[in-house]
């Protein structure tokens with residue numbers, strides 16, 4: 363496999379298999395879609411298409427946030443095959459291998475329409491302007507913040523406030539630490555190329571999880587008493603932890619299922635409408651184990667872990683908290699977006 367997370371420009375330069383420490387590259391296309399259209403991309407229902415891989419934790423943030431806010435009708439969804447080829451993300455899950463709305467076979471075609479001969483990697487999540495077929499943004503850090511704050515006119519009735527103004531400083535501080543040590547820390551651990559680098563990154567992952575544990579033993583959610591952007595970002599890493607980060611990325615001091623607090627926290631979110639219904643464990647496992655041939659040369663995908671625990675009672679309601687604040691849970695998943703049975707517990 364020519365292209366792999368951590369092996370190309372989109373996700374850390376050539377460092378995953380080189381001698382330098384793993385370093386995540388910045389998103390290249392950082393245009394924003396805004397309520398007032400100040401950057402040339404106004405929020406308009408039906409104009410844009412969100413392209414994701416359900417394998418990818420960064421893309422999965424946008425899937426969860428889109429569901430919680432009820433943006434499914436306003437912003438359509440393309441799901442890429444979890445296995446990239448040497449032209450990167452492709453629409454081989456769709457009839458004739460083409461995205462039915464954009465009419466393209468590879469996400470790179472939308473990148474090319476935006477910038478010819480763009481030398482960097484192709485990454486998800488990506489938002490594409492349907493009329494022109496051009497990529498607008500692949501800036502995963504900004505995409506969900508803009509869903510919460512710029513797409514408000516299109517939110518469903520009862521949508522939660524995922525980035526409440528009064529809590530932004532605290533949310534930002536928590537997200538910065540979680541990004542460095544956990545979201546990106548698992549990648550630095552998995553793609554480390556020497557022992558020292560691996561040990562430092564792995565220790566950092568568990569140090570941060572140890573620090574989060576007493577906080578989440580006291581309170582149901584990371585910040586305040588409702589679900590916020592901070593929970594979405596921690597969730598998309600934790601939900602992958604035992605399935606891929608523990609084995610494939612060698613983050614194996616303990617399994618999440620061995621930490622009573624974090625395991626209950628992530629199960630609570632998994633069972634909350636808008637979270638677990640976006641998760642495809644089949645895509646997650648096949649992507650990591652088959653694509654990163656540098657660290658798993660046989661491409662063998664393990665059979666475990668057993669997924670049945672995800673649906674067991676978590677008892678987190680006893681901590682109080684109001685998942686959606688003054689709002690309500692999202693409705694059912696649109697029929698054409700349901701995760702196939704093999705990806706679910």
Ligand SMILES: N[C@@H](CCC(=O)N[C@@H](CS)C(=O)NCC(=O)O)C(=O)O
Nearest residue numbers: 366367372373388389418420485486
């Ligand atoms: N560094 C990416 C963040 C998103 C990202 O790394 N996505 C991964 C999938 S988890 C990706 O698409 N990597 C390119 C590839 O694997 O071909 C960006 O520039 O926005």
